[in-house]
Amino acid sequence: MPQRLVARPLLRALNLLAAAMVTAVLVPRPAISQTGKSKAAPAKSYAVPRTPDGQPDMQGVWSNAVLTPLERPAELKDKEFFTQEEAAAYIKRTIEQGNKDRRDGSGTVDVDRAYNDFWWDRGTNIVKTLRTSLITDPPDGRLPALTPAAQKRAAQVKEARRLHPADGPEDRPLAERCLVLNSAGPPMSPSAYNNNYQVVQTAKTFVVWNEMIHDARVIPLDGRPHVPSSIRLWMGDSRGRWEGDTLVVDTTNFTGRTPFRGSGENLHLTERFTRMDAETLLYQYTVDDPESFTRPWSVAIPSVRTSGPILEYACNEGNYGMEGLLSAARFEEKKKSK
Amino acid sequence: MRTKLAVVLAGAGMLLAAVPMWAHHAFAAEFDEKRPLKLQGVVTKWELVNPHSWIHLDVKGPDGKVTQWMIEGGSPNSLFRNGFTKESLPQGTEIIVEGYRAKDGADRAVGANLTYAKDGKRLFMGGSAPGAGGDGK
Numbered sequence: 001m002p003q004r005l006v007a008r009p010l011l012r013a014l015n016l017l018a019a020a021m022v023t024a025v026l027v028p029r030p031a032i033s034q035t036g037k038s039k040a041a042p043a044k045s046y047a048v049p050r051t052p053d054g055q056p057d058m059q060g061v062w063s064n065a066v067l068t069p070l071e072r073p074a075e076l077k078d079k080e081f082f083t084q085e086e087a088a089a090y091i092k093r094t095i096e097q098g099n100k101d102r103r104d105g106s107g108t109v110d111v112d113r114a115y116n117d118f119w120w121d122r123g124t125n126i127v128k129t130l131r132t133s134l135i136t137d138p139p140d141g142r143l144p145a146l147t148p149a150a151q152k153r154a155a156q157v158k159e160a161r162r163l164h165p166a167d168g169p170e171d172r173p174l175a176e177r178c179l180v181l182n183s184a185g186p187p188m189s190p191s192a193y194n195n196n197y198q199v200v201q202t203a204k205t206f207v208v209w210n211e212m213i214h215d216a217r218v219i220p221l222d223g224r225p226h227v228p229s230s231i232r233l234w235m236g237d238s239r240g241r242w243e244g245d246t247l248v249v250d251t252t253n254f255t256g257r258t259p260f261r262g263s264g265e266n267l268h269l270t271e272r273f274t275r276m277d278a279e280t281l282l283y284q285y286t287v288d289d290p291e292s293f294t295r296p297w298s299v300a301i302p303s304v305r306t307s308g309p310i311l312e313y314a315c316n317e318g319n320y321g322m323e324g325l326l327s328a329a330r331f332e333e334k335k336k337s338k
Numbered sequence: 339m340r341t342k343l344a345v346v347l348a349g350a351g352m353l354l355a356a357v358p359m360w361a362h363h364a365f366a367a368e369f370d371e372k373r374p375l376k377l378q379g380v381v382t383k384w385e386l387v388n389p390h391s392w393i394h395l396d397v398k399g400p401d402g403k404v405t406q407w408m409i410e411g412g413s414p415n416s417l418f419r420n421g422f423t424k425e426s427l428p429q430g431t432e433i434i435v436e437g438y439r440a441k442d443g444a445d446r447a448v449g450a451n452l453t454y455a456k457d458g459k460r461l462f463m464g465g466s467a468p469g470a471g472g473d474g475k
Contacts, residue, residue, distance in 0.1 A: 121416035166367065176364070178389065193416035211415070311415045318387030321410070325367040328441030 040246065040274045040282050040300075048245050048275045053203040056245045058273055061308030062281050064188055064301055065123030065195035067094045070261075072133035072141030080141065082130040091126060121193040127302055128280075134190075136284075137298040146262045150292035154262060166329035169322060176322060178315035180234050180258055184210040186217065186251050186269055187260065187285040190301065197303075198310050199273075199281075206240050206247060206273075211310045219249055226252055232265060234258050247273040264292045279305045365438075368410075369448045373439040377407060377447070378455055381431045386414035386424055393427065393449070395435065409435050409449040433461060 042048060049057040067090075072079075082090060127134070133141030146154070164171045175181045183191035194212040201207070209216040219240040227237050235258070236251040249271040256265035267289040274282040286298040379397035393409040417426075432455035440446040452461040 121419050193413050193419075311418065313388050313413075313415060315389045318385070319389060320392065320408075321368055321390060324440055324442075324444075324446060325364075327444070328368055328370075331442035 040272065040276070040284065042245075042274070042276045046275075046277050051201055051203075055201060055203075055242065056247070056275055057201070058199045058206075058247070058275055058281055059201055060281075061196055061198045061306050061310060062283075062303035063123070063196050063306040064190045064283070064303050065121060066125065066127055066134075066190045066301065067091060067123055068126040068131065068134050068190075070134045070189070070299070071143055072135070074142075076132050076141075078140070079132055080139070082126070082132055084130070087126055087130050091124070095124060121195065123190065123195065127300075129300075129302070131300075134299045134301055135297060136300045137286075138295065143261060144293045144295045144297050147290075147292055147294060150262050150264060153256075153264065153292075154259075166326055169326065172322070172325070174234065174257060176325075178213065178319050178322075180215070181213045181315075182258075182260075184212040184215050184235075185260070186236060186238065186249075187271060187287070187299070188283065188301075194311075194313055196306060196308065196310055198308065206249070209310060211313060213315050214310070214313050226250075229253065232256075236267070236269065245274065249273070260287065262292050263287060263289045266291050276302065281305070365448055368440060369438040370441045371438060373441075375435075375437060375439050375447060377409075377435045377437075379407060379433065379435075381427055381429055381433060382406070383429065384424060384427045386417070388413055388415065391417065393433075393435075393452075395433070405445055407435075408446045409437065409452075410446070411449055411452075427461070432456065434458075 051057045051059070131141075135141045135143065138144060161171065166172060169177055181194075183189045183194070188197065188208075188210065191212065194210075196211040198209040199207065200209065204220065204222045206219045206221055207216055208219070215235065217235060217238060219238045221240045221242070223241070224239065226239060227233075231237070232253050232255040234255055237253040238249050238251040240247055240249045242248075249269075251269040251271070252267075254263070254265045254267050260267070260269075267287065270286045270288065272282075272284040274284075276282045281303040282300065283303050284298065284300045286296055287293065288296040377395065377397050379395035381393060382396050383394035385392040385394070391411045391414050393411060395407040395409060397405050397407050399405060434453045434455050435447065435449045436451040437447040437449040453459060454461060
């Protein structure tokens with residue numbers, strides 16, 4: 001992919017210069033749902049392409065790399081959308097913030113920050129709607145409160161980790177073990193890198209192949225019921241159906257070992273995929289988990305077409321970090337026992 | 339330009355909440371915040387493996403003894419998308435690493451800042467890396 005081998009600083013500079021102008025032209029605000037619950041529809045002038053069997057064709061490689069945060073920054077209060085100027089300033093600041101040679105803060109902060117932004121691939125723009133958060137509902141753009149039960153659960157996990165931080169790999173998060181990575185979902189979330197996914201469709205299945213740890217989620221479209229409730233899966237059990245030109249995917253049967261912002265095993269996740277135009281696949285989801293959240297909440301991410309390809313992510317094969325942190329834990333134990 | 343932007347940022351204030359760092363693992367579990375270090379050495383190998391790349395570095399001590407260090411970096415997937423390849427950091431390049439040493443005392447570290455020894459420029463930035471295709475290349 002030689003066309004992609006352009007130095008990032010150059011891309012950044014172009015982006016910064018163009019941000020205000022581009023967003024001014026490309027904002028399709030009315031087309032994208034304002035609450036995340038209302039139905040999304042492409043502009044009337046756009047004819048959604050079809051697969052040979054007549055489904056809306058969503059195949060291709062899409063990117064979720066976006067600088068818009070999940071939650072609206074508290075400082076923005078009731079500001080739901082940026083103006084063009086504010087958007088350009090926000091993009092500029094966010095990129096610069098990540099890219100600085102920062103050695104400020106405590107040692108803990110510095111170690112966890114690890115290294116500069118050139119190692120990452122977060123994207124260089126915010127959502128085209130200029131919304132200040134990916135969360136579209138509640139209207140304040142913030143996560144609803146966790147229920148007391150969910151808070152207790154989170155505290156128990158934290159305490160278990162404090163008591164047994166790394167007796168063995170099983171004590172570590174699934175992501176560190178290269179088993180499932182949070183951003184791959186479901187639901188999918190923008191992350192620091194590997195933000196790409198490829199859609200492949202057949203008449204009876206919708207496949208989402210995520211670059212983050214190369215999971216391929218094969219979603220049946222044939223109306224079969226969910227697996228029995230006794231069967232639980234880290235990534236849940238997904239079933240898809242067409243509602244007009246939108247693919248709606250219901251996912252249930254989670255394990256509770258892949259909590260999403262505090263969700264539990266009885267999370268009912270509803271995702272919606274809608275072709276908005278040639279370059280945009282709108283990805284929306286609603287988290288419905290009354291055991292964990294005081295109300296449902298919804299997110300909208302306009303995925304942008306990218307040339308790909310999906311790159312390999314052989315995580316376990318090169319996971320020297322696991323060996324390093326287990327070795328660190330043994331060292332700490334020895335030190336304490338002396 | 340960086341200095342100028344830094345000044346703008348200092349005044350920008352409210353939106354400067356830290357960019358949420360998501361990494362594959364908790365660095366603090368592997369590296370020791372109480373053992374910051376600065377190393378100067380010669381690159382012998384760059385392992386472009388996921389989930390993190392590793393730079394191998396020969397570091398000569400004051401007694402002339404050479405120690406082989408490994409420096410943890412980011413995923414090759416993002417580096418490749420940003421225009422960097424294996425040729426961007428050839429063997430023999432002399433670099434300076436500021437970072438933190440492994441908790442178990444091994445000759446491994448995470449690299450917070452990486453610069454070229456010859457001119458102090460940041461690694462991979464501003465077209466200074468061979469093959470990066472950036473400014474002036």
